[in-house]
Amino acid sequence: MAGNVKSSARTSRDANAKSQRGTEESPFIKWLLVSIAMIFTIVFLLLPLVNVFAQAFSKGWSGYLTALSDPDTMSAIKLTLLVAAISVPLNVVFGLAAAWCIAKFNFRGKPLLITLIDLPFSVSPVVAGLMFVVMFGLQGYFGPWLDSRDIKIIFAVPGIVLATVFITFPFVARELIPVMQATGSDQEEAALSLGASGWKTFWYVTLPSVKWGLLYGVILCNARAMGEFGAVSIVSGHITGQTDTMPLRVEKLYQEYNATAAFAVASLLALLALFTLGIKTFLEWKQERDFERAQHALPEPDPIAPSSNP
Amino acid sequence: MSIELRNVSKKFGGVTAVNNVNFSVKEGELVALLGPSGGGKTTVLRMISGLEMPSEGDIFIRGERVNDISVQKRNIGFVFQSYALFKNMTVFKNIAFGLKIKKWAKNDIHDRVHELLHLLGLEGLDKRYPHQLSGGQRQRVAIARALASKPSVLLLDEPFGAVDAKIRQELRDWLVTLHNDLNVTTLFVTHDQEEAMEVSNRIVIFSRGNLEQIGSPREVYEEPNNEFVARFVGVLNVLELTVQGGLARFGELEFPALDRPDGSKMRIGFRPFAVQISSDTSAYRCRAVLRHTFFLGVMLRLELELPSGLVIRSRMTKEEYSALVLKDGQEVSFIIKRYRILRGEGEPLSPEIHSGDTAFSTHGAGI
Structure with a gap:
């Protein structure tokens, strides 16, 4: 994009801004739009991010490390990692299954399934959290039954995992559906015709052909699983040292006026975000390149006809 | 028999894609499944491979009924129109895939792959x-991969569809050579009649799910079963004539139609080769203007515009053409030497009728 803007700006300057094409804006407008976008990005995105780190390190390295090594904070970090470690693999399996059946089969209710996959995106996380409370809370549908067997879901780790799985469900499936639709099922059929079983076909052919899309989905899914606040906040019960995840811990520390500690934990989440963005950009570039390569055959070499006589 | 289909039908939902098809292919034959798109030829190929199951009927490969045998176990080689190469694998791994699945020894796989790479010029x-x-190399890799585990039949879906015209011709020649070398029973799907005629020993023609005709290229061209085949294989000029007094007329053109009532319609068809042209406007009874001459190498195609405005096609060799001394825009006379009476798309054709020169020349007609 930047390259385009630059080069067209140069051409219009060459033409003394007189013989512009109808669709081209004047250099002033162009400059104005670019500036607005840049200023907005810096003020609303870059500055807060820098501020997070500035605040986190306001008491130096030692203050930062002390804030993080607080036992309750450590427990929040561990819980977050545990929740992500459970919900991400689950969603990889669900996402693969959903994307597979949507991309490869035609069946009744397919549009409904696609809509349902998007449901977590369209529902407010708070509402999602409440749904689980209504289902599994003490006053909920399954509450008494669960309570009589001493199974705790709400205000415990299982509830947090459930809420996180729900919220992060669309990421893997959403990334895989277009990739799988674009590849079609020719390669799988080829593998079958060569004698491969369904499982081997999936392992050797399907999975490698969607690996970048899958990884992309996993990264996004993971980022959201670790960063989810609303739904988790409802079902966790905020028990310090037990059911606080990192985002909940940040809020609690902030409300206790412990800004440095709050920003220290926040800085970890910010680092995760930066890491995710980096990986995402790399994977997008990778996917695009693979796609372009697949589209274009090289020109035929000369001579074309192979010698088929040994 | 290498492949045999008995009363095979395939329905997709309520749509009949293949309707009661019977044919067989001998060991080592090179057979084209020809027809317009939607004719059912690809479905037939996929049913033989096992990628599609017939709704009715039986399929035999080397005498064994394979209806209940999965695609993995049929030992067929299938080449997809899109080639469907595994894009995450090298050429070697693509070709070795089926052998690895079948648990060949590493050394044997290595030898077999290199044998194929050599055979296919890769x-x-x-x-x-x-x-x-x-594109051409991709196709050859796809064929090598299909041939790797020595399949009993090689099935190719539109093998030349995805390459440009220049190399298509070379690939055709090459497929024939390859088939001669390997002698593996080969079926390929095409919608290009020229391709089918040039490459195959026999052609199976499909239209709307029905098998219209099976025969050698020469048979389907010279003895078409019905109007569909006649029009699909090669060029057919079609005239619609009105019967009057035992003669079917189209302008100056007249054909005997003794048993037909006055005012009824009759359609006739003739190949471009059946049109004989003379630059002498009085040599034959019918006149036309030579509109265009297309030079096609050793052959020429001529388009004649009849006084009614209808354009018919003629073909002749370079020698015939140079003997005639023709110019575009010039008036010529012509006769139709052989023709058939058409009775509608799926109906059988009349035998070829030879019109004696006398009946249609100015001398014989006695004007």
Whole structure:
């Protein structure tokens, strides 16, 4: 994009801004739009991010490390990692299954399934959290039954995992559906015709052909699983040292006026975000390149006809 | 018999894609399944491979009924129109895939892959990925992969569809050579009649799910079963005539139609070769203007505009053409030497009727 803007700006300057094409804006407008976008990005995105780190390190390295090594904070970090470690693999399996059946089969209710996959995106996380409370809370549908067997879901780790799985469900499936639709099922059929079983076909052919899309989905899914606040906040019960995840811990520390500690934990989440963005950009570039390569055959070499006589 | 289909039908939902098809292919034959798109030819190919199951009927490969045998166990080689190469694998791994699945020993796989690379002219490309190959090379890798585990039949879906015209011709010649070398029973699907005529020993013609005719290229061209085949294989000029007094007329053109009532319609068809042209406007009874001459190498195609405005096609060799001394825009006379009476798309044709020169020349007609 930047390259385009630059080069067209140069051409219009060459033409003394007189013989512009109808669709081209004047250099002033162009400059104005670019500036607005840049200023907005810096003020609303870059500055807060820098501020997070500035605040986190306001008491130096030692203050930062002390804030993080607080036992309750450590427990929040561990819980977050545990929740992500459970919900991400689950969603990889669900996402693969959903994307597979949507991309490869035609069946009744397919549009409904696609809509349902998007449901977590369209529902407010708070509402999602409440749904689980209504289902599994003490006053909920399954509450008494669960309570009589001493199974705790709400205000415990299982509830947090459930809420996180729900919220992060669309990421893997959403990334895989277009990739799988674009590849079609020719390669799988080829593998079958060569004698491969369904499982081997999936392992050797399907999975490698969607690996970048899958990884992309996993990264996004993971980022959201670790960063989810609303739904988790409802079902966790905020028990310090037990059911606080990192985002909940940040809020609690902030409300206790412990800004440095709050920003220290926040800085970890910010680092995760930066890491995710980096990986995402790399994977997008990778996917695009693979796609372009697949589209274009090289020109035929000369001579074309192979010698088929040994 | 290498392949046999008995009363095979395939329905997709309520749509009949293949309707009660019977044919068989001998060991080592090279057979084309020809027809317009939607004719059912690809479905037939996929049913033979096992990628599609017939709704009715039986399929036999080398005498064994394979209806209940899965695609994995049929030991067929299938080449997809899109080639469907595994894009995450090198050429070597693509070709070795089926052998690895069948648990060949590593050394045997290595030897077999290199044998195929040599056979298909792909030496030195074994470490490349599909995206590093040209269209023609991709196709040859796809064929090598299909041939690797020595299938009993090789099935190709539109093998020349995805390559440009220039190399299509070379690939045709090459497929014939390959088939001669390997002698594996080969079926390929095409919608290009010229391709089918040039490459195959026999042609199976489909239209709207029905098998219209099976025969050698010469048979289907010279003895078409019905109007569909006649029109699909080669060029057919069609005239609609009105019967009057035992003669079917189209302008100056007249054909005997003794048993037909006055005012009824009759349609006739004739090949471009049946049109004989003379630059002498009085040599034959019918006149036309030579609109265009197309030079097609050894053959020429001529388009004649009849006084009614209808354009008919003629073909002649370069020698005939140079003997005639013709110019575009010039008035010529012509006769139709052989023709058939058409009775509608799926109906059988009349036998070929030879019109004696006398009946249609100015001398014989006695004007």
